[in-house]
Amino acid sequence: MTETVLYEVTESLATVTLNRPEAMNALNHETKEALRDRLAEAAADSRVRAVLLAANGRAFCVGQDLREHAAALEGDGDPLATVRAHYSPIARTLSEMRKPVVAAVNGVAAGAGFGFALAADYRVVARGASFHTAFAGIGLAADSGLSWTLPRTVGRARAAELLLFPRAVEAAEAEQLGLAQRVVPDEELAASARAVAVELSRGPTLAYAALRDALDFATEHGLAASLEKEAELQSALGATRDHRGAVAAFLAKRRPDFDGA
Numbered sequence: 660m661t662e663t664v665l666y667e668v669t670e671s672l673a674t675v676t677l678n679r680p681e682a683m684n685a686l687n688h689e690t691k692e693a694l695r696d697r698l699a700e701a702a703a704d705s706r707v708r709a710v711l712l713a714a715n716g717r718a719f720c721v722g723q724d725l726r727e728h729a730a731a732l733e734g735d736g737d738p739l740a741t742v743r744a745h746y747s748p749i750a751r752t753l754s755e756m757r758k759p760v761v762a763a764v765n766g767v768a769a770g771a772g773f774g775f776a777l778a779a780d781y782r783v784v785a786r787g788a789s790f791h792t793a794f795a796g797i798g799l800a801a802d803s804g805l806s807w808t809l810p811r812t813v814g815r816a817r818a819a820e821l822l823l824f825p826r827a828v829e830a831a832e833a834e835q836l837g838l839a840q841r842v843v844p845d846e847e848l849a850a851s852a853r854a855v856a857v858e859l860s861r862g863p864t865l866a867y868a869a870l871r872d873a874l875d876f877a878t879e880h881g882l883a884a885s886l887e888k889e890a891e892l893q894s895a896l897g898a899t900r901d902h903r904g905a906v907a908a909f910l911a912k913r914r915p916d917f918d919g920a
């Protein structure tokens with residue numbers, strides 16, 4: 660049987676690939692379980708220093724598999740229990756792992772698929788791809804962290820517009836809004852996204868984790884507290900091999916070699 664999520668570790672990069680191309684990578688139970696577990700594996704593996712989230716086929720991910728969801732609506736129990744069981748843990752792992760995450764957005768990213776892409780640190784987006792909140796179109800609000808990440812990325816007013824009036828946000832607009840950090844021709848997506856992820860996988864992993872912390876902290880706190888957080892994080896990084904080695908490399912006019920420690 661074909662695996663719905665592929666997982667590969669090459670050197671210090673883990674690549675997690677959604678692999679239900681015939682279903683536009685809609686998230687059925689099996690795919691959600693596999694995605695949640697593979698991402699947790701990448702987060703816990705100390706050899707892995709960056710994660711690339713990619714997808715096979717013409718879509719990135721169209722969110723919940725609505726055929727499966729329709730069946731769940733007819734059954735007993737809470738048909739939305741999957742939000743706590745799958746969507747929230749996946750969004751948290753993507754957002755909180757101690758290493759950077761790159762999303763290669765090859766096609767439409769809708770609903771939870773949009774949420775997962777936005778939980779990444781860096782989105783490389785194919786010119787033919789798009790983002791679609793989708794939720795209100797089926798009478799839902801938001802999950803997979805979208806109510807948290809979207810206003811932080813595009814501002815509250817634009818987030819409200821995109822959530823209240825779901826529509827396809829094409830790549831060019833996504834770049835203007837900050838949803839896409841890099842837009843590339845469709846045929847260059849795989850190589851471009853991989854190059855970004857490989858570069859991050861060879862970088863100062865602890866500094867990247869601290870940057871995640873600092874950015875998240877600063878969105879919730881004032882200047883004084885954020886300055887204190889910066890000082891705390893910089894002090895901790897001062898003791899790392901990567902920092903000391905990079906300073907020595909700079910003075911010796913060499914390129915630094917980071918090993919993530």
Ligand code: T3D
Pocket residue numbers: 682683685721722723724725726728738739741742746767769770771772791793794796797799802
């Ligand atoms: O359990 C819970 O529900 C809670 C969790 C929620 C998390 C979520 O993600 S909720 C949001 C679910 N997703 C959606 O509502 C998106 C639904 N899809 C669309 O709005 C559109 O398909 C797209 C905007 C994503 C893409 O449009 P387009 O024109 O490129 O494609 P299409 O023609 O609409 O769809 C192509 C096929 O994919 C079609 O099937 P068919 O007619 O060829 O047999 C369509 O039904 C199918 N498809 C698209 N999205 C889904 C789907 N099948 C199942 N589930 C889907 N989400």
